[in-house]
Amino acid sequence: MSKRAVLWAGFLLVHLVVATAGFVLPHQPMGDVTLVYEPWSARALAGAGIVGVDDSWVYPHLALVPMLAAHALAWIAGYNVAWALLITILDACAFAVLVGSARSRGRVAAAAFWLVFALALGPVGMYRLDGVTVPLAVLGALWLVRRPWVAATLLAVATWIKVWPAALLGAAVVSSRRPLPVLAAATVTSVVVLTAILALGGGSHAFGFLVGQTERGLQVEAPVSGWTLWQVVAGSPTAAVVYDRDILTFQVQGPDVEAASAVMTPLLVLVTGALLVIGLLKAWRGVSFVALFPPLAFGLVLALIVFNKVGSPQFLTWLIAPLVFGIVVDRRAWLRPGMLAVIAAGLTQVVYPLLYGGILLAEPLPVALLTLRNLVLVVLFVWAVIRTVRLRTPVAAAVAVP
Numbered sequence: 001m002s003k004r005a006v007l008w009a010g011f012l013l014v015h016l017v018v019a020t021a022g023f024v025l026p027h028q029p030m031g032d033v034t035l036v037y038e039p040w041s042a043r044a045l046a047g048a049g050i051v052g053v054d055d056s057w058v059y060p061h062l063a064l065v066p067m068l069a070a071h072a073l074a075w076i077a078g079y080n081v082a083w084a085l086l087i088t089i090l091d092a093c094a095f096a097v098l099v100g101s102a103r104s105r106g107r108v109a110a111a112a113f114w115l116v117f118a119l120a121l122g123p124v125g126m127y128r129l130d131g132v133t134v135p136l137a138v139l140g141a142l143w144l145v146r147r148p149w150v151a152a153t154l155l156a157v158a159t160w161i162k163v164w165p166a167a168l169l170g171a172a173v174v175s176s177r178r179p180l181p182v183l184a185a186a187t188v189t190s191v192v193v194l195t196a197i198l199a200l201g202g203g204s205h206a207f208g209f210l211v212g213q214t215e216r217g218l219q220v221e222a223p224v225s226g227w228t229l230w231q232v233v234a235g236s237p238t239a240a241v242v243y244d245r246d247i248l249t250f251q252v253q254g255p256d257v258e259a260a261s262a263v264m265t266p267l268l269v270l271v272t273g274a275l276l277v278i279g280l281l282k283a284w285r286g287v288s289f290v291a292l293f294p295p296l297a298f299g300l301v302l303a304l305i306v307f308n309k310v311g312s313p314q315f316l317t318w319l320i321a322p323l324v325f326g327i328v329v330d331r332r333a334w335l336r337p338g339m340l341a342v343i344a345a346g347l348t349q350v351v352y353p354l355l356y357g358g359i360l361l362a363e364p365l366p367v368a369l370l371t372l373r374n375l376v377l378v379v380l381f382v383w384a385v386i387r388t389v390r391l392r393t394p395v396a397a398a399v400a401v402p
Contacts, residue, residue, distance in 0.1 A: 004102035007111050011095055014115045015126075019084040022123035027353035030080055030127035036248070037129075038079045041067035053200045056208030058247060059129065061197055062160035066132045080127075087131040094135035097142060098324065110327040113338045114138075114320055120342050121316050122349035128314035133158040137165050137321035141297070142328070144172050144182070145289065152185035159186075160193050163209070164318045167272070167300035171322075174279040175293040217244065217251040217261050220359060221351070222311030223374040224260055228252040230371075232362040241360055249312075250360055261309055268307040275299050278388055286393040294326035294334065295391070299384035306381045311374075313352040316345050319380075337383055340376060347373035 001009075022030040044050045044064060052061045066086060073082035099111045118125055125131055136158040143151035152172065158165035169186055173179045197206050218225045220241055229252055231239035239254040279296040301318045308315070319341050326334035351359060351370045358366030 002102065003108055004099060007095075007099050007102060007108065007115075010112070010115050011092065014119050015084075015088045015091065018118060018123055018126050019081075019088070022080070022084065022127050025123060025353045027356045029123040029353045030083075032129075033080055033083045033127045037067045037070070037083070040064065041071060044068065045071065050200065050202070052205055052208065053197065053202030054205075056205045056211065058209055060160045060163060060209050061193060061202070061206075062157060063129055063162065066129070066161070084126060087126050090132060090135040094138040097139055098328075104328070106328040106331045109331045109335065110324045113327055113335070113342075114324055117320060117323075117338075117342050117345050120349060121313075121345040122353075124313045124349070124352060125317045125345075128312075128317075129162050130164075130314040130317045133162045133165055134317050134320050136161075137168055137318075138324055140165070141168060141293075141321050141325040144176070144293070148172075148176070148178065148181040149185045152182040153189050156186040156189035160190070164301065164304055164315075165321075167304055167318075168297050168321060170272075170276055171279065171293055171297035171300055174276055175283055175289045175296060177289060216247065216309060217253075218257055218264075219310045219312065220250045220252055221313065221370060222309050223306055223377065224264055224309060225252045225311065226371050226374060228254040228257055228260075229359075229362060229367055233364055233367050241362060249310075264307060264309040268303065271303045271307050272300055275303060275385070275388070278385075282388065282391050287391045290329050291391055292388070294322055294329065295384050295387040298322040298326065298337075299381060299388055302377060302381040302384055306374075306377055313348045316341075316348050319344075337380055340380055344373055344376040344380070347376065 028034070040051050041064060045068065049055070051057045051064060052059070057063075070079060070082040070086050073085050076082060076085065095111060095114070098107055098114070100107060102108055102111075125134075136154045140151045140155035140158065143154070152169065155165045155169045155172070159169065169182065172182050176182055194206060197203065218228070220229060228239050229241070231254060232241055232252070236254070239252065241250055242253045243249075244251050275296065279292060282292050282296075298319070301322055305311075305315050305318065323334060323338050323341055327338055347369055351366060351373060355366040355369065359370060
């Protein structure tokens, strides 16, 4: 059997296993699809109001599009299966471009990594909106050099579904020798989306998803919540895990939580801004796009996770696109962080959905595994920053070699 056939067989098997796991694992790993995606989209189809237009919404406006699209497949076996099929179809499109003829070792390694990572992360990577953005981000990253307009449009569309692909756009603009096509395509896409929102009468809610983010508390899985969560484990009377019914998530509560919550968004902006400045300096000094984009994009994406006051398990899917690109261009350098990312994904699936009840009850073992997962993410962030900082121009590298 050829490498290409093996990879496609693996693709089908992994997606079947992950899709099935959503139905059998505890703590409703497909809960968002059932409880919010289907009702939101059904409401829009019934003419009862459009989220993000008639009221503020936690997601950017194009997030409703895949929710509506899944209804076209719901006749097969219901909305949950339709969502799994939609993600599988989107993944297959990006996977086909990535694998190609399977003659490139880098592309084969990257495709294999993607499958292993998806299996390690489990159903939360499929049954969330983030699963829609992953194939768009992979395609966008792969096409940035030869098809910058198409690539930037895909990344901009993904950003209007879930904000995180903006990190890839930022890294692309900073790293590219021709940033104008990337900027122009992203701008045109955003103008089209905003024009549609205004035409529908949702101008007052156009950026509601950004306001909602800044007003959130500390989600229980976020790295910054670790200190308070361990206080709950220790039995502190002032710390607790609570459920926020407005945004349907578990958060930590404690004496320092409000202060930490207030500082996290400015800190995130500061860190990502510093990374972009470092990237600009490297690009100005002549570091190539292929060398600069992968670690800069990886660092920016990790910053969005490590310094985020939301720590949803599906955020791990954000690592796929920069790692796939990195492995394609330099598999020897990127397979090690890729393996570490797979470990983080596996720990994430253990934490959610398998041991999530133990997290909410603040049991020592599940909290220790969550802490270990967060530490792995911090290590990966530090690695990405160091790799970006150490990048040298081809001339400087040549001079350094005896």
